[in-house]
Amino acid sequence: MPRRLAGAALVAVALLAALVGARWSGIRVTGTPYAPVGSSAPAVGDCIGQVTGAATEGRPVTSFTVGSVGVTDVRFADCSLPHVGEVVAFRLLTARSSSASVAASTSATTPVTSDGGWCGDVASGYRSHVVFEVRDVSGAGFWTPAAGQRFLTVLSAPSVFEPSARWAACAIISPGVEQYQGSYVLSLADRPAPAPFGVCRQSDENPSPISCLEPHRIQDFGTAMVRGRVSASMVQACAELIARMTGLPDITAGGGLRVAAESGGTAESGGTATDERAASASCRLEVVGDRSLRATLIGIDGGSLPWG
Numbered sequence: 001m002p003r004r005l006a007g008a009a010l011v012a013v014a015l016l017a018a019l020v021g022a023r024w025s026g027i028r029v030t031g032t033p034y035a036p037v038g039s040s041a042p043a044v045g046d047c048i049g050q051v052t053g054a055a056t057e058g059r060p061v062t063s064f065t066v067g068s069v070g071v072t073d074v075r076f077a078d079c080s081l082p083h084v085g086e087v088v089a090f091r092l093l094t095a096r097s098s099s100a101s102v103a104a105s106t107s108a109t110t111p112v113t114s115d116g117g118w119c120g121d122v123a124s125g126y127r128s129h130v131v132f133e134v135r136d137v138s139g140a141g142f143w144t145p146a147a148g149q150r151f152l153t154v155l156s157a158p159s160v161f162e163p164s165a166r167w168a169a170c171a172i173i174s175p176g177v178e179q180y181q182g183s184y185v186l187s188l189a190d191r192p193a194p195a196p197f198g199v200c201r202q203s204d205e206n207p208s209p210i211s212c213l214e215p216h217r218i219q220d221f222g223t224a225m226v227r228g229r230v231s232a233s234m235v236q237a238c239a240e241l242i243a244r245m246t247g248l249p250d251i252t253a254g255g256g257l258r259v260a261a262e263s264g265g266t267a268e269s270g271g272t273a274t275d276e277r278a279a280s281a282s283c284r285l286e287v288v289g290d291r292s293l294r295a296t297l298i299g300i301d302g303g304s305l306p307w308g
Helices: 003-025 116-133 232-246
Strands: 047-051 065-070 074-077 085-093 150-155 166-173 199-201 218-227 257-263 266-268 278-287
Touching: 047 150, 047 166, 065 116, 085 116, 116 150, 116 166, 218 232, 232 257, 232 278
Parallel strands: 065 150
Antiparallel strands: 047 074, 047 085, 085 166, 150 166, 199 218, 218 278, 257 266, 257 278
C-alpha cells in the first residue's frame, strides 16, 4: 500500500475510534441542562397530574382561593389520565413588559416573581360565570353559589440562558387536590362536574369541609350573611338554587334528601334562626336516613345519585 494511502487509512481509523469512544462514554458538557420555554411551557387545556408542597396542605376549600407554586412542584399529565387540575390561562412574562396572553386579558406590566393577581382575575371570571348561570333564580342576589373553586398560579423556573423568557400558567385545581377524571371546565357548559368539585361535610357533628369523594351527608350549594331569621322565602330560593346547580328533576330524590338553610349553627328547613347578629348561612342538601354520598351532586341532572 502506498505510504499516502496508509496514512489516510490510519487517520480514518483514529477518527472512527474517537467517535465510537465518545458514543460509549457520553459527550460531557459542563453546565446545567434546561428546556427551552417553548417546549417546557404548558398550554391552555393541558392537565396537572400532581402538585406538591404547601399548596396541597389544609382541608378542601369552601370558596375560591388562589395559590402559587413553582414549576418544580407540578407534574403535568395527559388529560385522559387521572389529574388534579386543568390549565385555564397562560402568559409569557418579561422583566420589562408584558407579552402574549392566552384565554385571559392581562395588565400592562407583569412582575416576574409572582403573577397571583393575574390568576386571581381569571379565578374571579370563573366565579362570575357560576353566578351568571343562576342569575334568574329568585334568591340569586342573596345566595352566592358554592363550588369550591381552587386556583393555582404556576411559575416557570428562572433560566441563566434566557433570564427574561419566563411564563406563568393559571390552573383550576380540585378542592382538596384530589385526582379526578374528566374536565371541570367542560362541566361549566353542559356536563356533570367531576366528583371532587363541591363543598361537602360529613355531618353537623363533624362540620369541617371534607373531600366530596369521602362519605358525606351534607353538600353546601350557597352561602350568605344573614341577620336574624332565615325566611321561608330564602329557603325556597335555596331550593331553586340547588335545582339549578344540580339539574335534579326532584331535588329530594324521592325523600332521600332534604333542603335546609343553616345559620348560626342551626339547621332549619323552615328558616327559624332568631339571632339578630349577622351570621353566615349555608344553602344545603342533607341526606335523610343512614346513607352517605360519595361524590358531588353539581350537574348530576338525571343521573344516579352517588350513594356510598
